[in-house]
Amino acid sequence: MELPSWEDAKLGTMKRAALWLVSVVGEGNVFTKADLRDAFPGTSQIDRRMRDLRDHGWRLDTNREDARLDSHEQRFVTRGAAVWEPGMARVKSAPAISANRRREVISRDGNLCRCCGITPGEEYPDSYEKAQLDIARRTVAQPGGGTAIELVTECKRCRVGGRDLEVDGGKTLASLSRLGVMEKKILASWVAADQRDFGAVELLWAQYRTLPEESRLRFRAALDRATE
Ligand SMILES: [Zn+2]
Numbered sequence: 001m002e003l004p005s006w007e008d009a010k011l012g013t014m015k016r017a018a019l020w021l022v023s024v025v026g027e028g029n030v031f032t033k034a035d036l037r038d039a040f041p042g043t044s045q046i047d048r049r050m051r052d053l054r055d056h057g058w059r060l061d062t063n064r065e066d067a068r069l070d071s072h073e074q075r076f077v078t079r080g081a082a083v084w085e086p087g088m089a090r091v092k093s094a095p096a097i098s099a100n101r102r103r104e105v106i107s108r109d110g111n112l113c114r115c116c117g118i119t120p121g122e123e124y125p126d127s128y129e130k131a132q133l134d135i136a137r138r139t140v141a142q143p144g145g146g147t148a149i150e151l152v153t154e155c156k157r158c159r160v161g162g163r164d165l166e167v168d169g170g171k172t173l174a175s176l177s178r179l180g181v182m183e184k185k186i187l188a189s190w191v192a193a194d195q196r197d198f199g200a201v202e203l204l205w206a207q208y209r210t211l212p213e214e215s216r217l218r219f220r221a222a223l224d225r226a227t228e
Helices: 013-025 033-039 046-056 099-108 156-160 169-176 181-193 200-209 213-226
Strands: 030-032 059-061 073-078 133-141 147-155
Touching: 013 033, 013 046, 030 033, 033 046, 046 059, 099 133, 099 147, 133 156, 147 156, 147 213
Parallel strands: none
Antiparallel strands: 030 073, 059 073, 133 147
């Protein structure tokens, strides 16, 4: 699809700035405040409109992010949403999670993936891949109705759904011999049904484990009250 012209005065300033970056500056290249003023003479708040692009996933580095740059320079690192397309300028990407907030969430989550329980650097049981933790935004239905976005720690594999999953059938088979007779019988019934019957407590435990921190605390308080 052909890009609209950045000089099209009918487009808003932010859209024109985005098109100017793509068609004049080019990804990876540096531009100066003077370049920007020359391209948009007399346009008030051009700097601010340019910064607004960051809310749409555009990465523009200043000398705060990239020490090689001068104070009057910026680098157009990567483009984000095609804001000039109909409807796109209204969709803002979620604000980035700060490094401090990430550390806080991971630490409160016990430094483990809340889905599978793996810790950073630990190998997955089915491969030699080492786990890396990440933060996910979980939509949590609230007790009073409505939903809220809560942050929760997940490993990269749980986030992407095991895309790089590699399995080891031999290892699985070898592990079978380590089970006792009772365990083997239970496993055989699950295998026959191709389904594991979770007890109510186990089911609740699994659900509790995947809750983000705010919801875990709420659950825990309710449990404490119920067991007093
Ligand atoms: Zn995981």
